[in-house]
Amino acid sequence: MSINTGSRKTVLEALDQSVLTRRSIEIFPQAYLMNISIIQGVALSVMTVETVNFLKVADRELILPSLAQTALSLAALIIVSYEYLWFTTLMRWTPTFRDTAIPVALGVAEIVPPMLLGRTFAWWIALSVFAMLGAAAFLNTVSRLRAEMFPDHAPVYAAIRRLLCRLAVVCTLTSAAGVSVAILVHRNPGHAPVMSAASACVIILLSVVFIIAYSEAVLNKAYAEYGISRRPPLFDRLQDLLRRAQSRFTPTGEILQNGASAAADNIRPDVGIGSSAKATERPPESPFES
Numbered sequence: 001m002s003i004n005t006g007s008r009k010t011v012l013e014a015l016d017q018s019v020l021t022r023r024s025i026e027i028f029p030q031a032y033l034m035n036i037s038i039i040q041g042v043a044l045s046v047m048t049v050e051t052v053n054f055l056k057v058a059d060r061e062l063i064l065p066s067l068a069q070t071a072l073s074l075a076a077l078i079i080v081s082y083e084y085l086w087f088t089t090l091m092r093w094t095p096t097f098r099d100t101a102i103p104v105a106l107g108v109a110e111i112v113p114p115m116l117l118g119r120t121f122a123w124w125i126a127l128s129v130f131a132m133l134g135a136a137a138f139l140n141t142v143s144r145l146r147a148e149m150f151p152d153h154a155p156v157y158a159a160i161r162r163l164l165c166r167l168a169v170v171c172t173l174t175s176a177a178g179v180s181v182a183i184l185v186h187r188n189p190g191h192a193p194v195m196s197a198a199s200a201c202v203i204i205l206l207s208v209v210f211i212i213a214y215s216e217a218v219l220n221k222a223y224a225e226y227g228i229s230r231r232p233p234l235f236d237r238l239q240d241l242l243r244r245a246q247s248r249f250t251p252t253g254e255i256l257q258n259g260a261s262a263a264a265d266n267i268r269p270d271v272g273i274g275s276s277a278k279a280t281e282r283p284p285e286s287p288f289e290s
Helices: 015-056 060-090 098-111 120-144 154-187 189-225 232-250 252-265
Strands: none
Touching: 015 098, 060 098, 060 120, 060 232, 098 120, 120 154, 120 189, 120 232, 154 189
16 A cells, blocks of 8 residues: 655745744743743742751751741742742743843752851852842833833833833842841851841842832733732732722812812813713823823
């Protein structure tokens, strides 16, 4: 029995502009999140093993600093996963070498600090390097950001760009703080455990909380701009209750004054009473203007 191979299809899909665009869109989040998942899994495993092994043999005075440093490393790991998750959801571009090299370099910088527990000076230097690479990762995203990614939603583009730039600044400041702490513990070895624990807690409270809170605030407004609520319904109900409670304590005169001002703003001098209501309507307010 002979097989006709002349009609066998050897090309599954010919490449053209539409096919290349579709493939780039499909592979972008998959490749990013796959690399991040592998790297974060390794980093979490190393952090857990190194921390447990260190605590088994550590002196009592080193337990608290090591736990604070591990908490900071864990917070950094969560932030990396979180930031890559939301930006691969909102943005797409053609993958380049940078999109492979930067996450890998960031992952290596995540893995090193847990391996340096007990060596306070080296740990803080490693954290500073990680923070600087984080700033570079944010700036790389800024360099690929385009207004065309958010057609008819210019406020979203501006807010996302501003968010990424400010997060890069926070990472740079965190890196500088890490170098400063490293110098302090090197010059004052007797107080190194206390200074290290306190510094790690301060960075968690300032940098980490700011990054998460600011990112969440901007993303909530960005989704709201597209008519999507990303917050749990319970959060929205609590916010409505707070607004109602706040309105009850507003002075009556202030309410009337605000109502009169709002009515005056909606009336244009050149529009008569008999004109259509559409002429006096305002466009919907953007969440970024609230």
